[in-house]
Amino acid sequence: MSHFGRAGPPDIRDTYSLLVLNITFRTTADDLFPLFDKYGKVVDVFIPRDRRTGDSRGFAFVRYKYADEAQKAVEKLDGRVVDGREIMVQFAKYGPDAERIHKGRILEPAEKLKGRSRSRSPRPSSRHRDDYRDRDRRRNRSRSRDRSDYDRPRARDRDRYRSRSRSRSPDYRRERRRSRYDDDEKVRSRSPIRSASPARRSVSPRKSASPHKSPSRSRSPVAPVEKERSATPKSVSPTGRADSRSPSPQRSDADE
DNA sequence: GTTGAGCGTT
Numbered sequence: 106m107s108h109f110g111r112a113g114p115p116d117i118r119d120t121y122s123l124l125v126l127n128i129t130f131r132t133t134a135d136d137l138f139p140l141f142d143k144y145g146k147v148v149d150v151f152i153p154r155d156r157r158t159g160d161s162r163g164f165a166f167v168r169y170k171y172a173d174e175a176q177k178a179v180e181k182l183d184g185r186v187v188d189g190r191e192i193m194v195q196f197a198k199y200g201p202d203a204e205r206i207h208k209g210r211i212l213e214p215a216e217k218l219k220g221r222s223r224s225r226s227p228r229p230s231s232r233h234r235d236d237y238r239d240r241d242r243r244r245n246r247s248r249s250r251d252r253s254d255y256d257r258p259r260a261r262d263r264d265r266y267r268s269r270s271r272s273r274s275p276d277y278r279r280e281r282r283r284s285r286y287d288d289d290e291k292v293r294s295r296s297p298i299r300s301a302s303p304a305r306r307s308v309s310p311r312k313s314a315s316p317h318k319s320p321s322r323s324r325s326p327v328a329p330v331e332k333e334r335s336a337t338p339k340s341v342s343p344t345g346r347a348d349s350r351s352p353s354p355q356r357s358d359a360d361e
Numbered sequence: 362g363t364t365g366a367g368c369g370t371t
Binding site: 124126129130152154162163164165166190193195197198199201202203206 | 364366367368369370
């Protein structure tokens, strides 16, 4: 992906990871490589992307071969305006497997099982798990449109992590900005709860009552290709691409 | 087309 032709982490034997924050969503690894490579030997540049949309998450990881060069890049590139945005370069705190990192260098590698009996110090890895779960819920913060897809009951979880003071407590702020777009509000308005007059304002202009929204998508996993264009004009995607999210809006049981 | 605190992958 964002690598130079290799898949997965090349080699983190003696590399120092730098965390680049506040970069634009358009900035790619190729744009950051020449910038960071000028201050040292850059082993790899990785930009976490969204698995659904594929867009950048707004930060990147730059791994240097030497610590001094990494430190130099932090001092030089930290605060540098890239693509009109001021980036923030700092040493990574956690590794790909949530290992503790000191100055970008991994302190606790994933070789736990090697010196298993040798490890006489039962390290409480409970904190590592917290950080892992923490970023999992936070990456849904952006792209509110996708957040609804991963909506899950985590009320009690949030209460637990509420006490966690990472750097600031934007809990209240995050929830306030949660409803940036009306899309979220409208999506939640489609709850099956018919509070008051469900069809009073629009008393079904059609001749028969037709629930325009049928959540029963499990009707037909495969979209039957019917040539009845006039029957279901919304059945065909204007993009010419059969979207998998559109199972079959047409009701074959009602429409014969 | 949108967003902006933060810690990572074939």
